[in-house]
Amino acid sequence: MISVEEAKKIIEQNIPERKTQILPLKEAFGHTTTEDIYSKYNIPNFSQSSMDGYAIRFEDKDLKLKISGEMQAGSTEQFHLEKGNACRIFTGAPLPIGADTIVMQEKALTENGYLTVHDNDLEKGLHVRNAGSDAKKDSVAIRSGSYLSAAAIGYLAGIGCTEVNVFAPPSVSLILTGNELLQPGENLGFGQVYESNSYQLESVLKQCGITAVKSFWVKDDPSEVEKMLHLTISKTDIVILVGGVSVGDYDFVIDATKQCGVEQKFHKIRQKPGKPFYFGTKGEKLVFGLPGNPSSALTCFYLYIAPLLSEIMKRPAITEKTKATSTSSYGKKTGLTHFLKATYENGKVTPLHAQESYRLQSFAEANCLMILPEDSEGCKKDEEVEIIVLK
Numbered sequence: 604m605i606s607v608e609e610a611k612k613i614i615e616q617n618i619p620e621r622k623t624q625i626l627p628l629k630e631a632f633g634h635t636t637t638e639d640i641y642s643k644y645n646i647p648n649f650s651q652s653s654m655d656g657y658a659i660r661f662e663d664k665d666l667k668l669k670i671s672g673e674m675q676a677g678s679t680e681q682f683h684l685e686k687g688n689a690c691r692i693f694t695g696a697p698l699p700i701g702a703d704t705i706v707m708q709e710k711a712l713t714e715n716g717y718l719t720v721h722d723n724d725l726e727k728g729l730h731v732r733n734a735g736s737d738a739k740k741d742s743v744a745i746r747s748g749s750y751l752s753a754a755a756i757g758y759l760a761g762i763g764c765t766e767v768n769v770f771a772p773p774s775v776s777l778i779l780t781g782n783e784l785l786q787p788g789e790n791l792g793f794g795q796v797y798e799s800n801s802y803q804l805e806s807v808l809k810q811c812g813i814t815a816v817k818s819f820w821v822k823d824d825p826s827e828v829e830k831m832l833h834l835t836i837s838k839t840d841i842v843i844l845v846g847g848v849s850v851g852d853y854d855f856v857i858d859a860t861k862q863c864g865v866e867q868k869f870h871k872i873r874q875k876p877g878k879p880f881y882f883g884t885k886g887e888k889l890v891f892g893l894p895g896n897p898s899s900a901l902t903c904f905y906l907y908i909a910p911l912l913s914e915i916m917k918r919p920a921i922t923e924k925t926k927a928t929s930t931s932s933y934g935k936k937t938g939l940t941h942f943l944k945a946t947y948e949n950g951k952v953t954p955l956h957a958q959e960s961y962r963l964q965s966f967a968e969a970n971c972l973m974i975l976p977e978d979s980e981g982c983k984k985d986e987e988v989e990i991i992v993l994k
């Protein structure tokens with residue numbers, strides 16, 4: 604058995620080469636750019652008004668100005684503003700040639716086609732959006748390695764971009780093993796268990812930006828497990844087997860990985876939950892074996908697979924390590940790192956009541972995992988501990 608830190612290091616040493624992908628802009632949310640993106644145009648492409656009002660020459664502000672024209676958003680014809688004149692203008696409309704300042708209509712009086720300005724705060728250039736102020740023609744609008752937030756997608760659309768080169772999400776297969784598993788919706792019979800791992804894992808994979816997930820169910824039958832592993836390794840970048848990684852007579856996952864030529868990197872970690880976690884590789888393909896207990900499976904995912912996916916796709920992490928003060932004491936034996944389902948608020952962390960790995964009830968309430976290191980005997984009330992916040 605290896606330590607949590609050793610397991611993390613081994614996974615980091617086996618990160619496959621990153622792939623890139625060109626995506627239509629509307630599908631690129633949450634991805635990270637692989638190259639600088641240039642603006643083909645000055646944005647805005649013309650100087651424009653940011654208010655409904657009147658365009659004037661600043662030097663004319665104290666004169667009675669003749670309103671000699673009108674510009675609305677979408678006007679494609681240019682208008683020349685002569686000295687001593689004003690032009691009616693609306694938000695987003697091009698500034699007339701010669702105008703340099705916008706007077707808000709609330710700060711102007713009009714009478715018989717003439718305008719007087721009543722704005723003590725008027726400055727030259729007020730309410731003018733200069734051409735190229737949001738992006739300069741032929742300059743970098745978004746740097747390589749930028750996370751594409753909703754705002755970034757909007758900004759790229761605003762400079763006329765239609766597609767972007769991003770780090771590609773790996774494709775993932777989930778193989779759920781177990782004769783006892785039943786789909787939610789069916790009547791639960793004696794000895795049966797609702798299959799919940801694919802639900803939580805597909806959800807958290809989605810949170811990690813992975814939508815190309817295929818889930819397969821196989822019985823506890825060595826040849827079925829092997830056949831499915833063989834098929835999924837050939838078709839996807841990452842295979843996650845769930846259940847059947849322990850030492851029982853019907854746990855066939857480790858044998859199947861051997862039969863499929865997967866090189867074992869580790870099996871079993873000194874941690875609770877998730878002790879029998881498995882990791883192996885076949886070429887660039889990664890194979891994980893998550894323990895079947897739902898709480899163990901999800902904990903291992905947060906600890907090891909989520910950070911790996913963030914690294915592959917250069918996305919922000921979905922967890923964050925920080926420190927907090929424990930509101931209660933918690934005792935444990937030395938030898939395993941414990942990850943307790945807990946709640947975190949205002950710098951304080953409270954371990955929840957149900958820590959057994961078959962239970963998801965406390966996990967459903969938790970917003971963090973409290974870390975009690977391998978060599979510790981737990982923590983005391985008011986002691987500072989490390990936690991992993993689940994975003």
Ligand SMILES: Nc1nc2c(c(=O)[nH]1)N[C@H]1C(S)=C(S)[C@@H](COP(=O)(O)OP(=O)(O)OC[C@H]3O[C@@H](n4cnc5c(N)ncnc54)[C@H](O)[C@@H]3O)O[C@H]1N2
Pocket residue numbers: 779780781783784796797798799800801845846847848849850851854876877878879893894895896897899960961
């Ligand atoms: N003699 C030993 N027995 C066990 C050990 C050990 O060290 N020595 N380790 C225990 C630990 S810790 C864990 S964790 C489990 C892991 O077992 P497996 O990965 O082989 O998982 P299964 O036996 O297939 O299932 C465990 C448990 O989880 C339920 N399960 C499985 N898949 C799903 C699913 N998709 N949805 C919902 N529930 C699922 C399954 O019904 C079992 O109750 O091994 C211990 N044993």
Ligand code: MOO
Pocket residue numbers: 874875876877878879894896899900960961
């Ligand atoms: O480690 Mo197991 O994952 O405790 O139930």
